[in-house]
Amino acid sequence: MWSGRSPAGTGRRLRLLKDGGRDADNDAVGERTFLRCLAIVPAFNEEASVASVIAEIRDADPRFEILVVDDGSTDGTRELASAAGAHVVSLPFNLGIGAAVQAGFEYARRRGYDLAVQLDGDGQHDPADLATLLAPVVAGDVDIAIGTRFAAERHYRPSFARRLGIGLFARVVSTIVRQRVTDTTSGFRALNRSGIRLFAADYPHDYPEVEATVLARRHGLRLAEVPVRMRYRTEGCSSITAPRSAYYLVKVSLALMIGLFRRYPALETR
Amino acid sequence: MTSMRASTVAALAAVLLIGVVLELIRSRRLQERYALLWLLTGGVILLLAIWRGLLGVVAEAIGIHYPPSALFAVAAVFFLVVLLHYSTVISKLAETNKTLAQRLALLETELEEHRVEHAPAQRVA
Numbered sequence: 001m002w003s004g005r006s007p008a009g010t011g012r013r014l015r016l017l018k019d020g021g022r023d024a025d026n027d028a029v030g031e032r033t034f035l036r037c038l039a040i041v042p043a044f045n046e047e048a049s050v051a052s053v054i055a056e057i058r059d060a061d062p063r064f065e066i067l068v069v070d071d072g073s074t075d076g077t078r079e080l081a082s083a084a085g086a087h088v089v090s091l092p093f094n095l096g097i098g099a100a101v102q103a104g105f106e107y108a109r110r111r112g113y114d115l116a117v118q119l120d121g122d123g124q125h126d127p128a129d130l131a132t133l134l135a136p137v138v139a140g141d142v143d144i145a146i147g148t149r150f151a152a153e154r155h156y157r158p159s160f161a162r163r164l165g166i167g168l169f170a171r172v173v174s175t176i177v178r179q180r181v182t183d184t185t186s187g188f189r190a191l192n193r194s195g196i197r198l199f200a201a202d203y204p205h206d207y208p209e210v211e212a213t214v215l216a217r218r219h220g221l222r223l224a225e226v227p228v229r230m231r232y233r234t235e236g237c238s239s240i241t242a243p244r245s246a247y248y249l250v251k252v253s254l255a256l257m258i259g260l261f262r263r264y265p266a267l268e269t270r
Numbered sequence: 271m272t273s274m275r276a277s278t279v280a281a282l283a284a285v286l287l288i289g290v291v292l293e294l295i296r297s298r299r300l301q302e303r304y305a306l307l308w309l310l311t312g313g314v315i316l317l318l319a320i321w322r323g324l325l326g327v328v329a330e331a332i333g334i335h336y337p338p339s340a341l342f343a344v345a346a347v348f349f350l351v352v353l354l355h356y357s358t359v360i361s362k363l364a365e366t367n368k369t370l371a372q373r374l375a376l377l378e379t380e381l382e383e384h385r386v387e388h389a390p391a392q393r394v395a
Contacts, residue, residue: 069375091375095368103372110376205368 043121147188
């Protein structure tokens with residue numbers, strides 16, 4: 001586990017306990033001793049915050065390579081991210097958060113990253129929590145770690161309607177995955193190769209987090225929630241408005257119900 | 271007779287529909303695979319409009335006493351099938367479109383990396 005600080009750039013000799021052996025099999029280079037980590041930052045018109053998010057990730061853990069998935073931004077997001085030293089994948093037009101994140105996972109899969117962390121380009125996820133979030137994945141205890149707002153701190157106070165929606169989905173998802181899930185809407189996640197491979201192949205379109213959690217569990221991946229801090233948006237405004245919340249509620253409910261009757265083919269996730 | 275006139279109008283509409291669909295195919299604005307459902311719809315309406323005996327049987331079977339209403343009910347069902355079919359076509363298109371856009375973006379990134387790597391020395395400055 002790399003919760004301890006190590007000098008920049010050197011990295012510690014780490015192996016994914018669970019996946020280490022198997023990775024060596026399908027890795028032409030042979031045994032892998034260093035973990036290659038990718039931070040996936042989906043960004044749609046986030047020029048005000050994207051550069052500072054990149055800088056913060058660097059500060060928190062310099063070993064991370066950073067990929068900004070520009071989801072058809074019309075502002076300077078792409079140029080600023082590139083100037084800040086991030087890899088940039090620029091979608092030709094706005095595809096929505098689900099497709100943007102999925103493109104990031106496909107990038108990670110193609111280039112053989114061992115770990116991927118997804119965090120929003122608006123700065124609401126604190127890169128200082130990266131080590132905490134990664135710990136259970138690096139230890140090989142789980143395939144996907146989900147940063148949750150509710151487990152620890154009390155700063156986050158969503159509106160009543162939102163709390164209701166979040167609570168409802170938490171209840172439903174917990175039942176489906178037979179495991180306690182408190183924050184189903186969190187887009188702050190860490191994944192190992194199994195998680196990357198699954199989400200590169202199959203990821204929901206819009207408001208993807210709730211369905212993605214269920215999807216991962218139905219494919220037999222192991223999940224854990226990790227308490228993290230969430231910050232209020234520093235710039236821009238949340239994409240969640242009243243009519244969209246209604247759409248969100250109905251769309252995700254429908255997807256969850258249909259999902260119960262869907263067969264999940266054994267993907268080559270391991 | 272009202273019923274007779276309704277059948278005539280329906281028959282003309284069906285012929286018009288079939289004609290328009292055929293013309294769209296001829297001018298390559300409509301692919302055959304998407305035209306088949308429309309032609310089937312037009313064909314069924316036409317059949318029921320001119321073969322009034324069959325329309326009577328259908329109306330009786332579905333419990334509608336006024337046969338021309340049965341004709342339009344049948345037509346409505348076919349329109350629904352066509353619309354639903356197009357919804358699935360659109361979903362499929364959206365999915366392939368998404369995948370294409372993702373692949374394109376990933377390829378552009380890779381291409382750009384290759385350009386930088388293999389750029390002639392004088393152009394790097």
